[in-house]
Amino acid sequence: MEELKNQSNGQKKNLVSLNEYETNWKKVVERKGIDLIDITTPPNANKEIAIQAAKNGKIVFCEKPLATSLKDAYEMLEAVEKYKVKHAIFFNYRKLLAIGLAKKLIDEGKIGEIYHMRAVYLQDWLVDPDFPLVWRLQRKIAGSGAHGDLNAHIIDMARYLVGEFDEGIVTKKTFIKKRHVLVEKDELETGLVYKEKSEKKGIVDVDDTTIFLTKFKNEALGSFEAKRFAPGRKNHQRFEINGSKGSIVFNLERVNELEYYSREDEKKGTSGFRKIIATDPDHPYAGNWWPAGHIIGYGESFVNMIADILNSIAKGDNPNPNFYDGVKCQEVIESVEKSIKEGRWVKVK
Amino acid sequence: MEELKNQSNGQKKNLVSLNEYETNWKKVVERKGIDLIDITTPPNANKEIAIQAAKNGKIVFCEKPLATSLKDAYEMLEAVEKYKVKHAIFFNYRKLLAIGLAKKLIDEGKIGEIYHMRAVYLQDWLVDPDFPLVWRLQRKIAGSGAHGDLNAHIIDMARYLVGEFDEGIVTKKTFIKKRHVLVEKDELETGLVYKEKSEKKGIVDVDDTTIFLTKFKNEALGSFEAKRFAPGRKNHQRFEINGSKGSIVFNLERVNELEYYSREDEKKGTSGFRKIIATDPDHPYAGNWWPAGHIIGYGESFVNMIADILNSIAKGDNPNPNFYDGVKCQEVIESVEKSIKEGRWVKVK
C-alpha cells in the first residue's frame, strides 16, 4: 500500500502508511510525517508525551483530565505555548447537539443574567459492595474518584455555559471503604494476564461522592455533585441553569433534548418547559447528520469535536476547548480538594 | 335545626331542612321547596326521573350517560325543552384546568385548522381473569362496556374541542368471555346482603375494548379507543390534537398539565412541546384555587362544574354542557354500535 498522503498531496516525504505501527511513544512523537499527536493514555502519562510532542512541533490533542495535578497542567500549557503548537482537549460533551443549542441560547441572551447552575453527574456502578478494588478506586493511580472523573465534566460544562468559578466549599464521602483486591493470574494457554477478585480486601482511598457549592465570578451560584452510588442513574449528567429570563435543563441520558423555559411566554399564559429535540437542520451540528428527530448518540460528539478542531486548525486558529480549559478545570478540581481539607470556603485561582 | 334557606332568604315556604330525607324519588321530584334535582342513579333510571322532575318545573342535572338509548335521550331532551326547565349533564372533564386551557388555545386559533384528534381511554381493572362478572359486564344492566363508559368521555371531549362527528367505522372485542358469577349471600348477624364469587362462570356480553376511526364534519380525522385491558394504565385518558398551527396533548393521569407545541417557535429554533402547568392565576378556574404549581385534583372538576352551572342559572342562561350534549354523545355511541354490526362506515346523525 502506498503512503496515504501521497494520494492527495503529492510528493511529501516521510509519510506514514496505514499498516505502520509503533509501540514506543518516544519514537512516535519524533517521527517525521506525523503532524498531530492524540494522547489517550492514562492521565499520569499525559504530561511527558504532550511536552515532547510540542517540542517536536506536533499539534497535540489530549483526553481529559489534562493532568493529575495542577502543577503538571501548567507545565503542559507552558510547553504548547512556548513551542507555538496548536492544542486541544477532549471535553467532548461541549459538542453534543443539545449543549450546542444551550450555548447558543445563553449567548443570545435568552436566559438573561444567570442566577444558578445545579449539576449532578450520577452513576451507580459502585453500589454493589462486591465490586472489586479496580485501579479507579486507588488514589495513586486514578488521582481522585468521582470528583476528578465526573465533576471534571460538569465543571467544564459550567465554565463553558456560565463562566469562571470564584470560590467553593465541599463535602465528600467514601461509602464503602474496603473492597476485594484483584490479583493477577496468568492464563497459561493464551499467555494473557488477567485479574481475579481475591478474598483479601484493600482500602478504597478515593471519593465515592464529592458535592460542592460554588460562587462564580459573575455572581451566579452553583451546586455540583459527582456520585457513583446512585442506583438507577447509569450516566445521569443533568443540569439546570436559571437566569433572569428563563431556564434550561439538560440530561445526558436524553442526549438530544434540551428543556427550555422562556419568561416571554408568560404574557400569553402558555409558559412551560419546552422539550426541544435539537436535531432540526438549523440546530448546531444537526445539519451534518440525519433528518430531524433521528437521535444522534454519545459517540457522535467525538465526530463533532474533531470536525470543529480540524476546522479551527485549517483556519490557523487554535481549537477550543484546549489546554487552557484543561488548566482552568484542574484549578477548580484542586481548590475543591483544598476545601475538603480545610472545611471552609476556598478561593479558586 | 331551622330550615337552611330561611337564614339567607327570609320568608319562603316549604323549605327543606338539613336533616330531612326521602327514599321515594317520586316524592322528591314533587316536593315543593326544592328547585333542583341532581340525578345520580344508574343510567336506566335517568329517563323517568328527569322527565318527572321537568314536569314539576325543577332544574335537572344528570350524570353521564344521559340514557341507555338514543331514543330515551331524545325524550329527555324533549321534556326539558317542553317544560322550559334548565338542565345540565355532568361531563365534568370539560372543567379540568388543563382542558379549560386547551379549549382557550383552540378558540383563540392557536392550533389552527384541526387535522386530527387521537384519543385513548385505557384502564386495566379487567385484565385479571379471576375478576368476577360484575354488573358492568352484563349488557342488560350496563348497556355497553368500555365503549359507553369510557368512549363517552372522549367523545364529549372531542365534541367540545374539535366539533361534531360525521361518520365512523369500528372494531370491538371481548378478550375474556366467561367470568365467575357472583351470588348473593345474607350475612345473618348484620342483615346485610353481599355478593360472593361462585365457581360457576357466566357470559361477559359487553365489549372489553372498542376502537373506532372517525371523520368530523369539519374534515378533521379522529381515532378513539376505550379499553379496560391495558396493564399499567389506571385512568389513562390521553389525547393529542394536531392542527395547522400547533398541537396539544393531555393526559388525565397528569391532570394539571397541558403539552402545547406552537409552530411559531420554529422560526427561533426553539420549538418543542411545552409542559404548561395550568395552575397560574390567569389559567381557567385556577384563580379560585391554590397558588401556582399546587395540584388541583380530579374531584375539584366537579366543584368547577357546579360553579359554572350555578353561574349560568344565576344569569338566566341554560348551563353547558347540557342534555343536548348528552344526546349528541349518544348519537355517536349508537352509530358506532351500528358500524360494529354492519362492518362498514356509518354516518352519525
Place this chain on the structure above:
Amino acid sequence: MEELKNQSNGQKKNLVSLNEYETNWKKVVERKGIDLIDITTPPNANKEIAIQAAKNGKIVFCEKPLATSLKDAYEMLEAVEKYKVKHAIFFNYRKLLAIGLAKKLIDEGKIGEIYHMRAVYLQDWLVDPDFPLVWRLQRKIAGSGAHGDLNAHIIDMARYLVGEFDEGIVTKKTFIKKRHVLVEKDELETGLVYKEKSEKKGIVDVDDTTIFLTKFKNEALGSFEAKRFAPGRKNHQRFEINGSKGSIVFNLERVNELEYYSREDEKKGTSGFRKIIATDPDHPYAGNWWPAGHIIGYGESFVNMIADILNSIAKGDNPNPNFYDGVKCQEVIESVEKSIKEGRWVKVK
C-alpha cells in the same frame, strides 16, 4: 340554629354554635366548649396563642413554622408538655399519597441504607424585578426568606424519610436587593385600606435562595436548596433519595407519582425507574379517595392530615408530626443560619 354538638352528643354544656364568632383570640382559647385550637396566624403570633391554649387545656394545632426562633419553639414545646395537652404541626406534605408510599418503602427496607438525599424547593415568583417589597421580603416580619419558607418543608421531609441532621454548611444570596416599597392607600368609597406600589425602593433583607450541604446522624449526605428565582418552577419541590438497594424520586408538581428504582430488577435485565401512580386502593390514604388513577390534589393532604391527627387523638395518642418536629426543624433552620455567618460547617443540636 341549634348547637351542632347537641345533635350528636346530647347534653353537653357551653357548646359552640355554627353562627358564633369571636375576633379576640384570648377569649377563644378560654372559651369552654372548645376542645381544640388551630393556629393559622402569622408565625410571630404562634407562641403566645399556643401557650395560652395549652394552659387552658386545649388540644393545639399549629401551622408551620412553629415559631420565628428556636427559643420560642422550645417554650411552646415545654408548654404543651407541662400542661399535658395533645399537639400537632401542619407539615401536611407528609400526608401526600406518594410520600406515604415513599415512607412505607423506606421503612420496609426497600431502599436499604440511605446514602444521599438531594432536595430542591424551587419557585419563580420573585424573578420579576418589579415585584414589590411585600412583607415576605422583610426580615422583621417574615423572619427569613426562601430558607424558612421552603427549606422548612424539605427539612421536615428529610427528617421524616432519612433521619436527624448532624451538621451543615451553607450559602445564600439575595439576587435583587432593592424593590419598590408598598404604601397604604385608603379607598374612600369602601373604607378599605389597600397597598400600592410606590416609586421609592426599599431593601430586601431576606434570602432569595439558601443552599446547604448536610451530613445526617446516620451518615447519609444531603443537599438542600430553596429558591424563589427559578423561572418555570412554580412549586417544584423535588427530591431524590439513593440507598444501597434502590432510589426514589418525588416531585410535588406531579403529586401522586413516586419514581422507584429497585436493584432487585437488575438481575432480570429490566431495571429502571418505575413511575408508580400512588392511587391504588392499597396505597397509603388512597383507599379513602377515588378509584385508581384519579388524581388527588394538594388540598387533600390537609384532609389526610386531619384524619390522621383525629385518629391519634381518638386512640389517646399524641399526633404526628407535632411540636417536637417543629422544634427539630427549627434547630436545623437556625444552625444553617449560623453557618452562613461563620462560613464553616456547623453542628446541628
Place this chain on the structure above:
Amino acid sequence: MEELKNQSNGQKKNLVSLNEYETNWKKVVERKGIDLIDITTPPNANKEIAIQAAKNGKIVFCEKPLATSLKDAYEMLEAVEKYKVKHAIFFNYRKLLAIGLAKKLIDEGKIGEIYHMRAVYLQDWLVDPDFPLVWRLQRKIAGSGAHGDLNAHIIDMARYLVGEFDEGIVTKKTFIKKRHVLVEKDELETGLVYKEKSEKKGIVDVDDTTIFLTKFKNEALGSFEAKRFAPGRKNHQRFEINGSKGSIVFNLERVNELEYYSREDEKKGTSGFRKIIATDPDHPYAGNWWPAGHIIGYGESFVNMIADILNSIAKGDNPNPNFYDGVKCQEVIESVEKSIKEGRWVKVK
C-alpha cells in the same frame, strides 16, 4: 493502491480495489470479485437489480420497501429462492437496543398473551402549505405517501413483535391537495441542475395520513397511524403493546428507552411503568457499544443490522429480516389500500 482483499486473503482474482467505481449497475451485478449487492436505489429500481444480482449468484441486500407493488415483491422473493442466494431487507428499526429488549421480553412471555398494539409514526414536515411538490408527494414516483413510507416501518415492527396481520379497515386523507411545482434550473457556472419552486401548483396524489385498524391472526387488535402533519412530532414512532401480563412502550425519539409494566409488581404495591435504559452490557447489542447510559443513536442500528446479517451469512443461515418480510409487509400495505377503495374490512393474504 492495491486491491483491498489482497492484503488479507492473498491471491484471489478479480478483486475490487478501493478506488474502483462503476455507474452502470448492470456491470456491477455481473462483476466477478463482488459477493454482495446492497440496493439503495429508489424503490421502483429495486426489482430489476435484485433479480439480476440473484441470477449472478450475489448475496442481495435491499432497502425497504422491497418493491412498489406486491407483484414485484413476489417476483423478487421468487428470484432469490430460485437462485439460492442469501437476501436481507433493511428494516433496521428491529435492531435498535430498546426493540431488541422488547422482543426479548415478549419471547420470554413477560407480556403474556398480546391484546393490543397501538402504533403511530408521526412527522410534521408537510404541515407548511408552502412546502413544494417534491417527488415523495407524487404517486407515480413514490408509490404512496405516509402509508408506504411510515406505516411500512410500524407494520414490520408489529410483525416482528406481535405476529401476522389478519384483516384491516382504513381511512386516509390528503390535507393539502395542491402544492407549488418544482422546475429544473441549470446553474450555468457549475453545470449542476437544481430545482426551484415555481408559482404554478400541482396535485398531491398521495396520502398525508393513513390510519387503519387491524386484527392479527393471533386475535390481538391493532391500530396504526402514519402522518406527516403532526406539528412537533419530528420522528415520533411510538407504540404500546398491552398483554395479559404487562405492557411495553417505545418511542423512537427516546431511542434507548423501553417502558415496561409488569403485573407481577402489583402484589407488592410498587407497580408502575419502568423506564429501562436499554444500554446495560447484558441488553441486546449494548455490550458492543459504550458503557451503560451512553446513548446509542439511530445510525448505530445499521451497524447492529450489518453485524447480524454478516453473522448469519457466516453461519450459512439466511439473514433476518429478509425478502420474505418485505413481501409480508407489502401484503399488508396493499390490503390496506384495497380497504380504502372498498370502505370495508379486507383480509390480508
